Amino acid sequence: MIKVDEALKIILSAVKQVESENIPLIESLGRVLSEDIHAGSDIPGFDNSAMDGYAVRFSDTTNASKVKPKTLEVICDIKAGDSPKASLKENQAARIMTGAIIPRGADSVIMVEDTERVSGNRYQVTGKRGKEWVRVFKEVKLGENIRKKGEDIKKGELVIPGGKELNSAHIGILASLGMSSIKVYRKPRVAILATGDEVIEIDKELATGKLRNSNTYTLYSQILKCGAIPKNLGIAKDKPDQLEKSIRKGLDCDIILTSGGVSVGDYDLVKDILAKMGTNIKFWKVAMRPGKPLVFGTIKNESRSCVQGRDKLIFGLPGNPVSSMISFEVFVRPAILNMMSQIHDERKEVDAVLEEDIVKKKGLRYYLRAYTHWKNGVYLTRTTGPQGSGILKSMALANSLIILPEEEEKIEKGVRVTVRFLD
Ligand code: AMP
Numbered sequence: 001m002i003k004v005d006e007a008l009k010i011i012l013s014a015v016k017q018v019e020s021e022n023i024p025l026i027e028s029l030g031r032v033l034s035e036d037i038h039a040g041s042d043i044p045g046f047d048n049s050a051m052d053g054y055a056v057r058f059s060d061t062t063n064a065s066k067v068k069p070k071t072l073e074v075i076c077d078i079k080a081g082d083s084p085k086a087s088l089k090e091n092q093a094a095r096i097m098t099g100a101i102i103p104r105g106a107d108s109v110i111m112v113e114d115t116e117r118v119s120g121n122r123y124q125v126t127g128k129r130g131k132e133w134v135r136v137f138k139e140v141k142l143g144e145n146i147r148k149k150g151e152d153i154k155k156g157e158l159v160i161p162g163g164k165e166l167n168s169a170h171i172g173i174l175a176s177l178g179m180s181s182i183k184v185y186r187k188p189r190v191a192i193l194a195t196g197d198e199v200i201e202i203d204k205e206l207a208t209g210k211l212r213n214s215n216t217y218t219l220y221s222q223i224l225k226c227g228a229i230p231k232n233l234g235i236a237k238d239k240p241d242q243l244e245k246s247i248r249k250g251l252d253c254d255i256i257l258t259s260g261g262v263s264v265g266d267y268d269l270v271k272d273i274l275a276k277m278g279t280n281i282k283f284w285k286v287a288m289r290p291g292k293p294l295v296f297g298t299i300k301n302e303s304r305s306c307v308q309g310r311d312k313l314i315f316g317l318p319g320n321p322v323s324s325m326i327s328f329e330v331f332v333r334p335a336i337l338n339m340m341s342q343i344h345d346e347r348k349e350v351d352a353v354l355e356e357d358i359v360k361k362k363g364l365r366y367y368l369r370a371y372t373h374w375k376n377g378v379y380l381t382r383t384t385g386p387q388g389s390g391i392l393k394s395m396a397l398a399n400s401l402i403i404l405p406e407e408e409e410k411i412e413k414g415v416r417v418t419v420r421f422l423d
């Protein structure tokens, strides 16, 4: 039996990165960049107005107020997309729209709400006719309401590092930089095989002693959440030939997951079958609860549809529904993310105050299903009821896992424990 940390180290050292592929930017949500993105241009590409208003020289607005407005001559209109020829002189302004280029001579923009438009014909004070004028009711600061060229992103800057999972904002930046297609890691393929004579398809009538296959469904969705592609291999009976035949169907994938049949019962055949198939078994049994009976190994790549030379990872996950989920969370998920070079796990871990006493077995790391919430400046955490490894409801009610170290035996209410959020 090995410790969780050692098991994880062995798994990660067996992980090989998957290849990259080019995909259209529009389809890139949740995909993992496989190259660093440096900006090919400044964003914004030119100084432009952040407001609808008037481009002015800030010095022409000195001391302007509601009672003593400054009057400026409006020499042109500049819409977004225009390329203005005009150049502002003293006491002149240009009407300007959001996103439009700041004309030469202007150094600030006053928002339209702080001005009043005056048409020349009706404006008697100056005696000039036909011209347009604007009254300015407020002083502007130098550079006010101007978005400077490159203020968001400078040309050459590292904008998104390789290994990042793309979100909507990243995609927007890549669009602004004109990248209509990008390089991402291909999605790892992960096969799932449920095992057990008692396990039946979910649309079948429940006969005595049978139970429906929930593990395939939880694992399938956990795989999707990691950004990988699940392949359902169905259910195999606890019969050596059938098990081997079914497992072989997963050899075109990067990872094969089996559930059940890895404990010490008479019909727990998975480990032996894997060994017979030539799997290099790296460990069996991990010092944790739930999830102790876990087999991990690698098997040579036999499929021509995959890149040669990369071994497949095989996880014989425990059959109990909670154990299967937790083992996935602790071991399979990091393996999948690392295949796409996502070394930074975004799961948040915090210290939380335990709201109940917990007794545990020494030597095992515990992953308790918990509900954790923020109250009066601290996180509080409590388990979500009975923690049996078959009680999937405990997982459904949880937003987090309380992680208790191997050496602990009794943890008292009020003590701070490590909690990992699940989503
Ligand atoms: P095993 O390790 O095969 O003895 O399985 C442990 C427990 O998990 C048993 O109670 C099984 O009935 C249950 N189990 C195994 N496979 C599944 C599955 N695919 N879905 C739900 N429960 C399962």
Ligand code: MG
Pocket (backbone or CB within 6 Å): 195, 196, 197, 238, 260, 261, 267, 319
């Ligand atoms: Mg079984």
